[in-house]
Amino acid sequence: xxxxxxxxxxxxxxxxxMSMLFVQRIAxxxxxxxxxxxxxxxxxxxxxxxxxxxxxAVFSSISCKSPLCSGTTTRSLSSSPNSQEEQAGREEFFxxxxxxxxxxxxxNAENIVKAARASLWNVTSSEKExxxxxxxxxxxxxxxxxxxxxxxxxxxxxxxxFPEEARSTAAAMYSHVExxxxxxxxxxxxxQYTLGVLHLEGIGLPQKLETAKLHFAxxxxxxxxxxxxxxxxxxxxGIGNTKKNPQTAAKxxxxxxxxxxxxxxxxxxxxxxxxxxxxxxxxxAEIYYKAAAxxxxxxxxxxxxxxxxxGAEGVDTNFEEAFKLHEExxxxxxxxxxxxxxxxxxFMGKGTPQDFDKAREAFKEARNRGFAPATFNLACMYxxxxxxxxxLDIARKYYVECQHENDSAxxxxxxxxxxxxxxxxSDDNTTN
Numbered sequence: 330x331x332x333x334x335x336x337x338x339x340x341x342x343x344x345x346x347m348s349m350l351f352v353q354r355i356a357x358x359x360x361x362x363x364x365x366x367x368x369x370x371x372x373x374x375x376x377x378x379x380x381x382x383x384x385x386a387v388f389s390s391i392s393c394k395s396p397l398c399s400g401t402t403t404r405s406l407s408s409s410p411n412s413q414e415e416q417a418g419r420e421e422f423f424x425x426x427x428x429x430x431x432x433x434x435x436x437n438a439e440n441i442v443k444a445a446r447a448s449l450w451n452v453t454s455s456e457k458e459x460x461x462x463x464x465x466x467x468x469x470x471x472x473x474x475x476x477x478x479x480x481x482x483x484x485x486x487x488x489x490x491f492p493e494e495a496r497s498t499a500a501a502m503y504s505h506v507e508x509x510x511x512x513x514x515x516x517x518x519x520x521q522y523t524l525g526v527l528h529l530e531g532i533g534l535p536q537k538l539e540t541a542k543l544h545f546a547x548x549x550x551x552x553x554x555x556x557x558x559x560x561x562x563x564x565x566x567g568i569g570n571t572k573k574n575p576q577t578a579a580k581x582x583x584x585x586x587x588x589x590x591x592x593x594x595x596x597x598x599x600x601x602x603x604x605x606x607x608x609x610x611x612x613x614a615e616i617y618y619k620a621a622a623x624x625x626x627x628x629x630x631x632x633x634x635x636x637x638x639x640g641a642e643g644v645d646t647n648f649e650e651a652f653k654l655h656e657e658x659x660x661x662x663x664x665x666x667x668x669x670x671x672x673x674x675x676f677m678g679k680g681t682p683q684d685f686d687k688a689r690e691a692f693k694e695a696r697n698r699g700f701a702p703a704t705f706n707l708a709c710m711y712x713x714x715x716x717x718x719x720x721l722d723i724a725r726k727y728y729v730e731c732q733h734e735n736d737s738a739x740x741x742x743x744x745x746x747x748x749x750x751x752x753x754x755s756d757d758n759t760t761n
Contacts, residue, residue: 422491426498433481436472448501449494463501468509475510478502479519486523496533500524514551521548522556529559538569549581554588557581561593565606575606591624598632602641611641622654627662630654634670638679652680659691665700668692672703676716685716696727701734712741721745721755 423442430438444466448459467478482502488495503520510516525544528537542563548556561581567573579600585593598617601610615636621629634654640646652674658667672691675684689710695703708727711720725745732738747753 418491419494422488422494425488425491426485429481429484430473433477433484434472435470435477435481437466437470440466440470444501445494445498449497460501460504463498464505464508467502467505475506475513475516478506478510479513479516482506482520482523493533496527496530498533500527500534503527518548518551518553518556521545522553522559525556525559542569542571552584552588554585554590554593557585557588558590558593561585561596565596575600579606591621591626592628594618594621594624595626595629595632598629602632602636610643611636612643614641615644625661627658627664627667630658630661631664631667631670634658648674648680650680659694663698665695665698665703668698669695669700669703669706672706676706685710689716701731704731705735705738708738708741712745721748 423445426445427438427442430441435441441463444463447462467473473481482499485495485499485502503524506520507517507524510520521544525541525548527534528541528544530536542560545556545560545563549560558581561578562568563571564574564581565578579597582593582597582600586597594617597607598614598621599605600607601617602614603609615633618629618633618636622633631654634651636644637647637651637654652671655667655670655674658664659671668691672688672695674680675688675691677683689707692703692707692710696707704727708724708731709715710717711727712724713719725742728738728742728745732742744753748755
């Protein structure tokens with residue numbers, strides 16, 4: 330009986346397209362053979378996708394530097410806390426808010442707190458009705474000018490312990506700032522961008538993709554780099570009601586890059602590498618990857634590494650440099666795909682001496698960060714006894730873990746069950 334097992338080395342999905350190597354293991358009762366092949370691939374991290382933390386990562390870079398912006402899953406905000414603990418937490422937030430308002434010069438901090446209570450999203454009210462109290466409280470507090478209001482909102486956003494309350498309150502405040510601080514265009518642009526991110530995330534207030542897009546578009550008119558970058562994501566991925574238009578996305582990304590958003594260079598590199606909306610030019614992709622990598626973008630280092638692994642036209646294959654870049658990306662960005670690709674280098678002995686122990690440990694690091702292909706590869710190692718003692722129980726556990734993201738895992742679970750039931754022979758002796 331011959332069985333073909335495929336270990337996928339890099340993930341390819343509608344949001345992440347990477348360069349791929351496949352280790353194909355063809356096993357029979359008498360022979361075992363390892364083959365290596367390569368295909369074209371590139372890493373494309375999501376931009377303004379509502380299913381990822383990418384938008385929150387960009388948001389974090391200008392609006393706050395706390396766990397608030399980490400993109401962690403949080404409970405839904407309601408006007409009535411679900412427990413005494415949540416009620417106590419909310420009261421602590423309001424106490425902190427009042428202190429912050431006083432620090433920034435508010436003469437009627439109590440009114441701002443009352444408005445914040447009213448601004449907690451009520452699904453039966455419109456946005457304008459929900460934020461009206463905050464608008465009035467800030468209008469009537471002559472102790473706060475626009476600069477003070479802007480600083481206050483940023484401090485509110487930094488209250489990481491209260492993500493929903495903080496974001497709901499910040500949205501209400503920035504809605505006022507956007508309307509009332511037209512004499513301070515830089516502050517207004519920052520408010521528009523942040524409102525775009527808050528509506529995009531839908532944490533602390535309902536998710537409204539079209540409203541988010543409108544805020545990004547308004548800020549983009551003032552050449553705000555991060556807004557240009559986020560707006561590009563709508564056209565690149567076809568978010569909400571936006572029709573996909575990679576040509577428009579590329580133009581916006583180049584404008585964002587001109588404003589210093591190095592992530593735009595990474596995404597442009599992906600596009601040139603794949604010919605998505607722009608001519609397919611690996612050499613130009615390499616230039617953009619290097620530009621972003623020099624700015625410390627770990628995603629760019631992974632993209633550049635996969636370019637060197639694939640040996641695309643005009644770019645020399647360089648496994649050693651690819652290995653080094655993956656090491657840096659794993660260390661600096663804690664990226665699951667970087668750990669996974671490091672494991673691949675160790676497994677294949679490409680760019681570094683072959684070491685199955687290091688491959689296994691790197692696959693585990695990627696698995697621990699939720700990277701399903703690494704879990705599948707670990708399962709294959711244990712099922713086949715590659716660099717580890719063959720163990721069908723451990724293999725089955727890993728296959729079960731990733732079966733919802735890999736159809737091959739389901740087939741291999743059945744194969745293991747059949748082997749254990751004696752319906753088919755094992756490829757070799759097993760201790761289980």
